[in-house]
Structure formats: C-alpha cells, structure tokens
Amino acid sequence: MRFPIKKFFSYYKPYRGLFLSVLACALLVSAVTLAFPLLVRYITKHVLEEDLSQALGKVYWIGGLMLVLAAVQNLGSYFVDYKGHEVGARMESDMRSELFAHMQKLSFDFYDKEKTGRLMSRLTNDLLLISELYHHGPEDYVRSLSRFFGALAILFFIDAPLTLVVLCFFPILVFFALYFNKKLNKALAGNKERIADVNAQAEDSLSGIRVVQSFAGERMEIEKFERENSRFLESRKQTYRAEALFYNSFEMLLQLITITVVIFGSAQIVRHKLDLADLITFLLYIGYMIEPIQRMTHMSTQLQEGVTGFQRFMEIMKLKPSIASKPDAAVLARVNGDIEFRRVSFHYEDRKTHVLNDLSLRIRPGEYVALVGPSGAGKTTLCSLIPRFYDATAGEVRLDGTDVRDLELESLRKNIGIVQQDVYLFAGTVMENLRYGNPAATDEEIIAAAVKANAHEFIMGLPQGYRSEIGQRGVKLSGGQKQRLSIARVFLKNPPIVIMDEATSALDNESEDIVKRSLESLAEGRTTIVIAHRLSTIRGAQRILVLTEDGLAEEGTHDELIARGGVYAQLYAKQF
Known part of the structure; x- marks a missing residue:
C-alpha cells in the first residue's frame, strides 16, 4: 500500500502555527546545547592559559x-514537551473523531x-501510536538532525x-x-493484527459473559483467549528480536567510533x-553526534509503528459505504407508505445463492401486513x-x-x-434511551410515548423512574421491558412506516400480551409489516x-x- 504523504501531513494544518513554534523551539534548544562544549573548549584552551587573575573573571562570566x-x-x-504532546493529542482526537x-x-x-x-x-491503539509519531517524529528529527549536522560542522572545524x-x-x-x-515494519504490522485479534476475542467473550457462565464455558473462553494472546506474544518476540539486533548493532558501531x-x-x-583541549572537545561533540543517531535508531520503531498505524487508519477511511445517497437524491417530504417490490432478487456478498429471487408484491398505504414462513x-x-x-x-424496491x-x-x-x-439499548438512563427516537422531544412527549407503549408503569417502578440507569444493553431490565422501551422509541419517532421483526418471539405469555x-x-x-413466527400474534392482519x-x-x-390448507395451514397446525 502506497503511503499517503499528503493526507498524513494534512492533519497538521489546523495547528500549523503552534507546531512550527514547537519546531523553532526544538531548533533553539539544539543550538543552545551545541554551544556548551564550545564554551568548555574556550575555557580549557584559551582562558586557563592566560594570567590566572584575569582568567578567574572570565570563568565566572x-x-x-x-x-x-x-x-x-x-x-x-x-x-517542546508540553505543547508538542498537546499538538499530537489534538491531531489524534481529530483523527479518532473522523474515523x-x-x-x-x-x-x-x-x-x-x-x-x-x-x-x-483501530480507534484506540493505532491512533495512539500515530499521535506519538505526529509529535515526536518532526520534533525529534529537527532536534537530532540539527544537533548532528551542527556537531559535524564543529568537528570539521576542530580536526x-x-x-x-x-x-x-x-x-x-x-x-x-x-x-x-x-x-521492523513487517513485525510491527503483524503486532497490530495480533493485538486486534486479542481485542476481538476479549470483546466477544465479555459481551457474551452470561451465555459463557450459563454453559460453564469459562475454560473454553480462557483457552480461546490464551490462543490469541500467545499469537500476540510470538509476534512481539519477533519484533523484540529485530529491535535487539538493530539497536545492538548500532551500539557496537557507535562504540567503535568512540574508540577510533x-x-x-x-x-x-x-x-x-x-592538543588535549581539542581532543576533549572532539569527544564531547562525538557524544553530541552519536546521541542523535541513537535517538533516531530508537525513533525508527516509533516511526514504523506510526506509519503502519496510519496505513491501517487509511484502510478504513478509504472504504466507501456500499449504501449511500446519490448526489441528486430526492428528500422525502410526505410519505403515504405505498411499498412495492418489483421482481426483486437479492443475495449476500459471501453467498452465491439468492435469498430472494424475482419477488414481486405490493403493500398499500396504511395496510397491516404479516410475513410468515420458515x-x-x-x-x-425483504424488510431490510x-x-x-x-x-x-436485481429489481426495484419502490x-x-x-x-x-x-x-x-437519511x-x-x-x-x-x-x-x-x-x-x-444503550448504557445510560431510560430517558436517554427513549430520546434516541427523537432527540428534540420534550420530557412530556417522551412520557406520552412510554404511556402508549405500556411502559410508563414499570418505568415509574424503577428506583429513579425515567432517570434510572439500565446498564449495558439494558441488562437491568426484562425482555418485555426492553421491548416496550423499543416500541416507545418508535412511538416517539412517529414514522409512517413500521417494521416489526419477530418482536414478541422471545417473550413469555404475559409480556407478549402487553x-x-x-x-x-x-x-x-x-403502513405496518410484521414478521412473525408466533402465528397467534398476526391473526388480525389485513x-x-x-x-x-x-x-x-x-x-x-x-x-x-x-x-386453503396450504403452507400457512400446515405451519399453523404445527403450532396449535
């Protein structure tokens, strides 16, 4: 994948002034650092050879x-450290929001x-590594290169x-x-894949913790996690081996330079x-020249991690939604609810066989239609x-x-x-979840929708009523209560078309009735379309x-x- 340099640097644009001031400051710090050995050389080579009574004043000065x-x-x-990190954090925040x-x-x-x-x-680990590159990359390279070439010029001047x-x-x-x-680039790309697998396995197991414990499947989940964790460990070991060879090879060469x-x-x-003063100064500047090289070798890991992180970021950003509005798409104003399928065929991307094949049907405005079948x-x-x-x-949905x-x-x-x-249901309060149906709704409108959905009574029985926290995915509520909140959200949305996808199939008889x-x-x-397995719930369908x-x-x-005694009659007979 070709690295998108222009896109990479575009994230500096909103903070260009602050970032340039950080680089200027980094350059100033490097220049000041290079001045110290020259002052030491001046003292040892010139000042200390003068008359000591005059030399003391110069030493103090x-x-x-x-x-x-x-x-x-x-x-x-x-x-540089404070504002540089701030620039990196701001850019990371911008990229995370964009992603x-x-x-x-x-x-x-x-x-x-x-x-x-x-x-x-990709939202967390990868962008954190990119943030470090955005801050430390240019700043460290400016520091290191200016110090390196400054020291090199002074070394030429000395000998x-x-x-x-x-x-x-x-x-x-x-x-x-x-x-x-x-x-390192290959190893670090592998690391990101492996840690993503670890995250995916952890998220999957923890999201289904109730199923895990109900089947006493803890050991199985631990084994699956350990398998992914071991793969990540192996990829890290390969990275550390490459890093160790890289850094130690550099250290050996740098030691040879000093010895030489x-x-x-x-x-x-x-x-x-x-003379001795020049040799001492030369060795000091060799240290100043070696230190940027050491820093840049360590930066290579940071650079590779940031680059691979940005490439993974761009992999997602380059994806286009397969479903999107046309540039000249018409905005729906008033909807009657007349739905028509004209010779519609459909198959999922990973399957060759059609789920729907040359299907035609029409649902009239305001009609209550039930869909049943195996x-x-x-x-x-069809409803999706x-x-x-x-x-x-193939075909058209009108x-x-x-x-x-x-x-x-939209x-x-x-x-x-x-x-x-x-x-x-989202983690938060009952009120926050209901307001999802209409963010502009007032509290009174939300309560009215809950009343219509037969949810008001149980909501008021909660410890803090509409302000009660319901937990991740609404775990503190029963199936029937969650379903009624879902219906209340649709009441609040007040759409002309409603699709009910087996909304009562998982409920007990009492909850189902409500x-x-x-x-x-x-x-x-x-216009209402109901998908139902429980045929008793759709006997009144038009x-x-x-x-x-x-x-x-x-x-x-x-x-x-x-x-007629056909397919429907057979399905009905099996249930009753």
Whole structure:
C-alpha cells in the first residue's frame, strides 16, 4: 500500500502555527546545547592559559552565560514537551473523531465481516501510536538532525582528517538502518493484527459473559483467549528480536567510533597535530553526534509503528459505504407508505445463492401486513431492503412510486420505524434511551410515548423512574421491558412506516400480551409489516404473506389461508 504523504501531513494544518513554534523551539534548544562544549573548549584552551587573575573573571562570566543558556534550554524543552504532546493529542482526537464518523456511515455488509474488537483497536491503539509519531517524529528529527549536522560542522572545524575517519562508519550505519527498518515494519504490522485479534476475542467473550457462565464455558473462553494472546506474544518476540539486533548493532558501531576517535586523536596529540583541549572537545561533540543517531535508531520503531498505524487508519477511511445517497437524491417530504417490490432478487456478498429471487408484491398505504414462513426464507432480508440496509441485486424496491435508491438515505430511514426481536439499548438512563427516537422531544412527549407503549408503569417502578440507569444493553431490565422501551422509541419517532421483526418471539405469555397491545397501538394509521413466527400474534392482519425459499407461496387473510390448507395451514397446525 502506497503511503499517503499528503493526507498524513494534512492533519497538521489546523495547528500549523503552534507546531512550527514547537519546531523553532526544538531548533533553539539544539543550538543552545551545541554551544556548551564550545564554551568548555574556550575555557580549557584559551582562558586557563592566560594570567590566572584575569582568567578567574572570565570563568565566572562564562559560567553565568552557561547558567543563562541552561535556563533557556530547559524552558525550551518544557515548551517542546508540553505543547508538542498537546499538538499530537489534538491531531489524534481529530483523527479518532473522523474515523468514528466514517465508521458510522459504513453499511451493514462491512459490519457483517468485521469484528467490533478489531475496529476498537483501530480507534484506540493505532491512533495512539500515530499521535506519538505526529509529535515526536518532526520534533525529534529537527532536534537530532540539527544537533548532528551542527556537531559535524564543529568537528570539521576542530580536526577535518579525524572527522573524515569518523564519517567512514556512516555507510554501514545507513545499511543497518535500511535493512532492519524493513524487518521492523513487517513485525510491527503483524503486532497490530495480533493485538486486534486479542481485542476481538476479549470483546466477544465479555459481551457474551452470561451465555459463557450459563454453559460453564469459562475454560473454553480462557483457552480461546490464551490462543490469541500467545499469537500476540510470538509476534512481539519477533519484533523484540529485530529491535535487539538493530539497536545492538548500532551500539557496537557507535562504540567503535568512540574508540577510533580516542586512538586516532591520541596519535594526533603525540604528533603535535592536536592538543588535549581539542581532543576533549572532539569527544564531547562525538557524544553530541552519536546521541542523535541513537535517538533516531530508537525513533525508527516509533516511526514504523506510526506509519503502519496510519496505513491501517487509511484502510478504513478509504472504504466507501456500499449504501449511500446519490448526489441528486430526492428528500422525502410526505410519505403515504405505498411499498412495492418489483421482481426483486437479492443475495449476500459471501453467498452465491439468492435469498430472494424475482419477488414481486405490493403493500398499500396504511395496510397491516404479516410475513410468515420458515426460517431462512428471507423475511428479514425483504424488510431490510426497504430502509436500504442492503440494496437489491436485481429489481426495484419502490416507496410511493420512487425507487428507494433514488431517495436521500437519511430522510428515507427517518420515515421508517423498526422494532426488532433483539432490542439494543444503550448504557445510560431510560430517558436517554427513549430520546434516541427523537432527540428534540420534550420530557412530556417522551412520557406520552412510554404511556402508549405500556411502559410508563414499570418505568415509574424503577428506583429513579425515567432517570434510572439500565446498564449495558439494558441488562437491568426484562425482555418485555426492553421491548416496550423499543416500541416507545418508535412511538416517539412517529414514522409512517413500521417494521416489526419477530418482536414478541422471545417473550413469555404475559409480556407478549402487553407488548402485543403496544404493537397494535403503534400500527394504527401506519403502513405496518410484521414478521412473525408466533402465528397467534398476526391473526388480525389485513393480509398475510407466506414466504418460502421458492418465493411468495400464498397470501390472504388468516381464515382464507386456513381454508386453503396450504403452507400457512400446515405451519399453523404445527403450532396449535
């Protein structure tokens, strides 16, 4: 994957002024740092050779200058560390918001394939590593390169031949850097994949902890987690091996440079071509030149982690939603609720066989229609095509005579209310969950919707009423209570079209009766499609559509279909 340099640097733009001031300050700190050995050289080579009575005053004056420079250096370093990290954190926050907003737009087929834990890893671990690169990358390179080239220039000034000897080591250093960087990049990319798998396994096991414990499956889940954790450990060991070879090879070469300087420098002193003060200064600047090299070798890991993290970030950002509004899409104003399927076929991306094949049917405005049939016949899939959770692979789904693909997506979905079998409630209060149906609703409107959904009574029985916390996924509530909150949300949304997907199939008889009354109230005056396995709940439907793997097998009222003695009658006989 080609690295998107322009996109990478675009995140600096909002903070360009602050970031440039951090770089300028980093440059100033490096310049001040380089001045110290020159002052030491001046004292040892010139001041101490003068008359001691005059030298003492100069030593004090230079000492005062050193204190001022030290203060400037420390204040500059404080600014670089504080504001530099702040810039990195702000950019990380911007990217996380952008990534999360983009994930919200991606279609169901993306989430059908991806694991939540892996996506969480991209939102957290990867972006944290990118943040460190954004801050430390340019700042450390400015510091290191300015210190390196500054020290190199001063070394040439002190003794050019000895400096050239030192430079002979640099082609070897460059070779090691290029060779091991490639290995590190591969190892770090593997690490990110493995930690994403660990996160996915943990998220899966912890989300299903009630199922795990009810089946006494703790040992099985631990084994699965340990398997992913061991894979991550192995990938980390490979990374550490590459890092150890990389860093120790560099350390060995840097030690050889120091040894070479001591030997050649001492030989120069013996030949009277170099004095002791210059050798001491030379060694100090060798340290100043080596330290940036050491820093840059350690930065290579940070660089590779940040680069691979950004590549993974861009993998998601480059994905386009498979379901999106056309540029000229029409915005729905008033909806009658006339739904028509014209020779509709559909199959999921990973399957070749069609779930729906050349299906045609029409649901009139305000009609109460029930969909029944065996599992796998495509009932839920059929209903998912109306709000465009998926698009038909052939044919048309029309709403009030317009193909849903020609309608603006948000306005389409705002006019459709869905009550699902598996109710999802967010962590928070009852009021916050109900307001999801209409964020602009007043407390009075929310209470009125709860009353219509037969939920008000049980809500008032909670410790803090509408302000009660219901836990992650509403774990503090029963199935029937969660379902009634779900219905209340749809009442609050007040859509002209309602889809009920097996909304009572998991409830006990008492809860089913209450929820059934709520659903009947919700269906009044709206185009309503009910998917039902419990045939007792749809006896009052105006029309019942019987869907099988071969398509639409029968349609009619309950009494008509029973009298016909076909598929519906057989299904009914099995239940009763």
